[in-house]
Amino acid sequence: MRAASDKARLAGLCAEMRRAADPAKARLLAGFFKTGKGQYGEGDVFLGIMVPLTRKIALRFADLPFADIDRLLHSKFHEERLAAFLILVERYRRGDAKTKRDVYAFYLEHADYANNWDLVDLSAPKIAGAWLLEHPSLRTLAMYARSKNLWRRRIAIVATFAFIGAGDFGPSFAVADMLLHDGHDLIHKATGWMLREVGKRDKAALVRWLRPRYRRMPRTMLRYAIERFPEAERKRYLVGKV
DSSP, X not given: OHHHHHHHHHHHHHHHHHHHOOXXXXXXXXXXXXXXXXXXXXXXXXXXXXXXXXXXXXXXXXXXXXXXXXHHHTOSBHHHHHHHHHHHHHHHHHOOHHHHHHHHHHHHHTGGGXXXXXXXXXXXXXXXXXXXXXXXXXXXXXXXXXXXXXXXXXXXXXXXXXXXXXXXXXXXXXXXXXXXXXXXXXXXXXXXXXXXXXXXXXXXXXXXXXXXXXXXXXXXXXXXXXXXXXXXXXXXHHHTOO
């Protein structure tokens, strides 16, 4: 009886997603998330649902069992995969110690389904980052930072947002060092974003990290990192005269 009930719940979530679908928005999202041939989101399919509504629907089904979350993660529709990750985030947020451990393990096992930047950014800090903040270890972050998979590398750096929020900048700097010569623009942006977040809290710490490295950093990474610096100071970094 429980299995039938769970199946009905999953079907109910998918039905709500289909009712919320907007073909015009789907076309816009497909372009925004670079789904064309050879682009980073190649082949992804959108229903055309904005994040707030996806989250609203997902939270009504936050009690779905892992087996059904797994099924959602296998969906061809981007928003259904996002709903699955948002359910995991909520499950982690309100869970006890065992639930948090189970969600973290499930997340790592299914990390490859976080195959676009929004899926990573809305889940990695609140699951992987939150777990590692409570159970300090850089091993997983280092392994992901060295992965050939773009999205795992992004998980590695964006997960450190949890540490930044707690005032611990070491993991962000360590992962940024591993990604300093990464070839992908999405990693440059994510790493620069995390560095900027450090600078918002402790500019001196960011400057100490930047000084010996800024000339070797990808331009986009540097621009993101120093975005909040005064204009004159930004220009000195960009021309290499700090």
